[in-house]
Amino acid sequence: MENTQKQIILTGDRPTGRLHLGHYVGSLKRRVELQNSGLYDEINILIADDQALTDNVDDPQKIRSNIVNVILDYLSVGLDPEKVTFCVQSALPALHSLTFYYMNLVTTARLSRNPTVKAEIQMRGFADEGLPAGFFSYPVSQAADITAFDANIVPVGEDQLPMIEQTREIVEKFNRIYGETLVLPKAVIPDNEMQRRLPGVDGKAKMSKSLGNCIYLSDTPKTVKTQVNGKMFTDPTHLRIEDPGHTEGNVVFTYLDALCCDDHFAEYLPQYANLDEMKEHYRKGGLGDGVCKKFLIQVLEETLTPIRTERQKWEKDIDTVYDILMAGTLKAQERTNKTLARVQKAMKINYFEDRSVIKEWKKLLTNK
Numbered sequence: 001m002e003n004t005q006k007q008i009i010l011t012g013d014r015p016t017g018r019l020h021l022g023h024y025v026g027s028l029k030r031r032v033e034l035q036n037s038g039l040y041d042e043i044n045i046l047i048a049d050d051q052a053l054t055d056n057v058d059d060p061q062k063i064r065s066n067i068v069n070v071i072l073d074y075l076s077v078g079l080d081p082e083k084v085t086f087c088v089q090s091a092l093p094a095l096h097s098l099t100f101y102y103m104n105l106v107t108t109a110r111l112s113r114n115p116t117v118k119a120e121i122q123m124r125g126f127a128d129e130g131l132p133a134g135f136f137s138y139p140v141s142q143a144a145d146i147t148a149f150d151a152n153i154v155p156v157g158e159d160q161l162p163m164i165e166q167t168r169e170i171v172e173k174f175n176r177i178y179g180e181t182l183v184l185p186k187a188v189i190p191d192n193e194m195q196r197r198l199p200g201v202d203g204k205a206k207m208s209k210s211l212g213n214c215i216y217l218s219d220t221p222k223t224v225k226t227q228v229n230g231k232m233f234t235d236p237t238h239l240r241i242e243d244p245g246h247t248e249g250n251v252v253f254t255y256l257d258a259l260c261c262d263d264h265f266a267e268y269l270p271q272y273a274n275l276d277e278m279k280e281h282y283r284k285g286g287l288g289d290g291v292c293k294k295f296l297i298q299v300l301e302e303t304l305t306p307i308r309t310e311r312q313k314w315e316k317d318i319d320t321v322y323d324i325l326m327a328g329t330l331k332a333q334e335r336t337n338k339t340l341a342r343v344q345k346a347m348k349i350n351y352f353e354d355r356s357v358i359k360e361w362k363k364l365l366t367n368k
């Protein structure tokens with residue numbers, strides 16, 4: 001197969017809101033590292049607006065507005081359009097065709113077992129209202145996304161593992177029936193527990209817009225401060241400064257685990273050499289939440305200030321942002337159309353690729 005040796009990355013996001021610190025720690029930071037490693041032949045990032053529509057059917061404006069937020073967030077964290085192809089799903093018709101073919105390779109029983117989709121069905125209330133067929137089968141469309149780019153590496157959050165598993169099954173089945181055509185992808189998830197799921201500021205499992213517990217990459221310093229000082233869950237048993245405290249489940253320390261390094265201590269809190277020393281003091285008693293939060297805000301600002309600065313720059317140049325997105329999408333169109341042609345050929349539905357089928361048909365008719 002032509003692309004097997006190439007190292008091709010495909011990943012993506014649903015444009016349903018601005019990206020937050022959870023996205024940064026869990027995936028964006030990693031993407032920038034992958035980009036800068038120089039180890040990959042291609043990095044493709046898909047803004048999955050069609051997938052977002054599967055559970056936002058009555059709010060198309062939300063998706064449309066968030067395309068610009070998401071691309072701005074990508075550019076602000078340092079993803080580089082020279083090294084990464086950014087593209088928009090709805091403008092890649094090959095993905096729709098592939099989805100339709102792959103539907104035949106998956107049973108509804110198998111789709112019903114996808115744990116991420118199952119959880120989402122509950123969360124969205126689809127269990128009572130009725131389940132849209134499009135939403136139910138979005139893992140098939142995600143298989144189309146991945147295979148259309150011949151991606152062998154898919155960096156994602158843990159919750160996406162069932163999608164990659166399902167994609168692999170589709171690829172194996174396709175290749176078994178139609179011959180070696182599709183590349184078998186592999187998921188890559190963050191190796192650090194802290195990075196896999198950054199909790200919301202309130203300590204709830206995940207940052208989510210509806211819970212108001214996010215720190216967005218585009219938040220102002222004032223908002224960040226309010227989220228930390230006003231909402232951040234610490235240790236309810238740590239009442240007085242001299243009381244012993246818990247660092248486990250204490251969001252201030254969870255965020256520090258994910259974000260701070262020894263240099264931050266040297267700069268802002270030189271009484272400790274590192275986070276272990278600070279935690280030890282907190283556990284023993286004598287370290288107040290105020291000091292911890294102040295330090296966390298400084299660490300957050302170290303991460304967020306350069307992102308904000310970049311964002312401001314790009315926000316003033318939306319025409320260029322548009323051109324970047326369009327250029328990436330056109331490139332992706334070409335790329336995914338090629339895969340579709342290969343797939344259609346394998347499936348023997350490439351009648352109009354050239355006129356060779358005429359000969360075949362003629363032979364068929366004379367042999368009768």
Ligand code: TRP
Nearest residue numbers: 010011012013014048051142145
């Ligand atoms: N389902 C992914 C999410 O919700 C977004 C996505 C769509 C994606 N297509 C993809 C991720 C292809 C990786 C590869 O985050």
